[in-house]
Amino acid sequence: MGPPVVVTALIAALALVAGVSANDPDMLQDVCVADLNSTVRVNGFPCKSQINANDFFSDLLVKPGSTNNSQGSLVTAANVLRFPGLNTLGVSISRIDYAPGGQNPPHTHPRATEIVFVLYGELDVGFITTANVLVAKTIKPGEVFVFPRGLVHFQKNNGDVPAAVVAAFNSQLPGTQTIATSLFAASPPVPDNVLSKAFQVGTKEVQKIKSRLAPPKK
Incomplete structure (x- = not known):
């Protein structure tokens, strides 16, 4: 185009x-x-x-x-x-x-x-x-x-x-706040127990999502 x-x-x-x-x-x-x-x-x-x-x-x-x-x-x-x-x-x-x-x-x-x-x-x-x-x-x-x-x-x-x-x-x-990134890749991080209760999932699931959304290491 x-x-x-x-x-x-x-x-x-x-x-x-x-x-x-x-x-x-x-x-x-x-x-x-x-x-x-x-x-x-x-x-x-x-x-x-x-x-x-x-x-x-x-x-x-x-x-x-x-x-x-x-x-x-x-x-x-x-x-x-x-x-x-x-x-x-x-x-x-x-x-x-x-x-x-x-x-x-x-x-x-x-x-x-x-x-x-x-x-x-x-x-x-x-x-x-x-x-x-x-x-x-x-x-x-x-x-x-x-x-x-x-x-x-x-x-x-x-x-x-x-x-x-x-x-x-x-x-x-x-301004832009991407929902997943704001919650799972904040710095310092949102406590796992807060996210676990909010989304009604286990801590392991929260940690898995955090690992996928974490910014790449320089």
Whole structure:
């Protein structure tokens, strides 16, 4: 899929998210490109003194990401940490690529609503409400689906060809908590007896899951 299609999808996704009220604080000036080298730490980032057009440009999402991993997917994020011109603007964007059978596992974004635009392939997507109701649907190229802020959600490619989406967020830094990783690969670790009781399984099962999700040793 060529870059023009990706660019079109980016514009469409940003236009869709623009209609959602920003979760981030309102900005107080025209622009505030993030100074990622500053030692000052605030709720956001201080502004660079000198800006240029490249601060407001990114080609991060042009190429498909490698899906050669245990989940068969890769999220390429263009948030304020990698795209400083987004600072104070209340938006960010990602590209998610999926191998056949790949998934973006259950996770949440504590600071943003997410909307996805399908570039190609088909995905089974869904979120779970706080009443434990699953809201799910299969989405196809050109279609969109929205995941409300803070709710657990997922995407799964059940097809035999690759798939990809562009995801837009109403936050410059949405944050992501993958449920399994947060619980079983936290540092320091969540006690085994807590997880054993929560999931109603034995300690050996908890330890087995922890060993599989542990980050690789350097």
